[in-house]
Amino acid sequence: MATGRTHRPATRSRGIPEATVARLPLYLRALTALSERSVPTVSSEELATAAGVNSAKLRKDFSYLGSYGTRGVGYDVEYLVYQISRELGLTQDWPVVIVGIGNLGAALANYGGFASRGFRVAALIDADPAMAGKPVAGLPVRHTDELESIISDNGVSIGVIATPAGAAQQVCDRLVAAGVTSILNFAPTVLSVPDGVDVRKVDLSIELQILAFHEQRKSGEDAGQAVAPPPPLRSASDGRKGPDGDVPAVMPA
Template sequence: MTRRPPRPRERGIPEATVARLPLYLRALQALDERGTPTVSSEELASVAGVNSAKLRKDLSHLGSYGTRGVGYDVEYLIYQISRELGLTQDWSVAIVGVGNLGRALANYGGFGTRGFRIAALLDADPAVVGDAVAGLRVGHIDSLEEVVAREHVSIGVIATPAAAAQGVCDRFVGAGVTSVLNFAPVVLNVPDGVDVRKVDLSIELQILAFHEQRKADGRGGPEWIEALEA
């Protein structure tokens, strides 16, 4: 039992850190556009909405890119985080389901910050197939496998009704896609090695409702968050 895993693997960045890197990246880009050459962990943390100790710890997983007594070089840090996230290459994305949500996604300008290319929009509804959306022609779902292969799609986005989601997911996986972003309110079953992330409006609303109720219960004041030490 004397294994020693205290080293966060040369290449092993904690999940929680990975989930925050995009936040830092966005904050840095905002600073960069404003012409700011360097930032301290305190400033950057404040812009990104986290505390500075967490930010420094997160960045330390990437390497020592800061300068003591000074801070971080904005452009250099943008590059390092981008590289770590894999944004220095382009990823092809296919969106299935071209309803309002699919259109919203397709029109999501710049797609965050480059690094992603919408390779295809697919739908099952003949009334939608052929439409021009965000400069692309909507294709038929039947061409999914062909499109994935031709466009080297590596991320599949599912914006279909719940009932269709698992079927679309299976086809993505069958076609070799190993990353799926799911907007349909269902739990997708996928084999090991396939990553699924889900975005679910109603779950977020329900979490808010829980806290809202909590606040309403604790009539009396703002101490609902504070210690209830007797």
């Protein structure tokens, strides 16, 4: 998903698999909960359950970070919290800007677990002059004109795009030009960015469509009252077929 740097040729060693990186935040959240309940140690089995994965995977994941457990005992909760935080880069404070303060942008600004660990909302930015100065989540909304100066004044390297799809690429370009190198995109668009800039994407309708796919299979492969528009006719002849040759009933004529 993320573009990422393609290099890092020599040295090796710090090659944590992407799939593992994506799970570290889950472990961290589960560990933080344990830490708050003052649980001193936890086994891979318990932690895995809390994080919603299986224990073999968790142990393999941790093995990429180092040997941070104790055989016969488990993991020291506080120690692991620290190690994972450090690995994720959360022992430093990341200033973040949110661009596009509509419903979604406001929701993000108000999101608590945000400021809580490693991230700080440096500014909320919107293109609507009527929004400028209005406080959202305790911060005054600033106008897009100020984008570049906000980025450089605060040393922002992470930007969140919550604008309408039409504005996203343009905002992205400005963020990148101003020095942002990681972008979290909530707009339903494919952003194009230069090498060295990471983009991650959160997209409601994609997630729903994936659910619909699986939901459809559950209903018995055929059931469900189709409300489909007639399939667009296709000039071509007869060569068309399903994957293994089993032609579905709904095939367009």
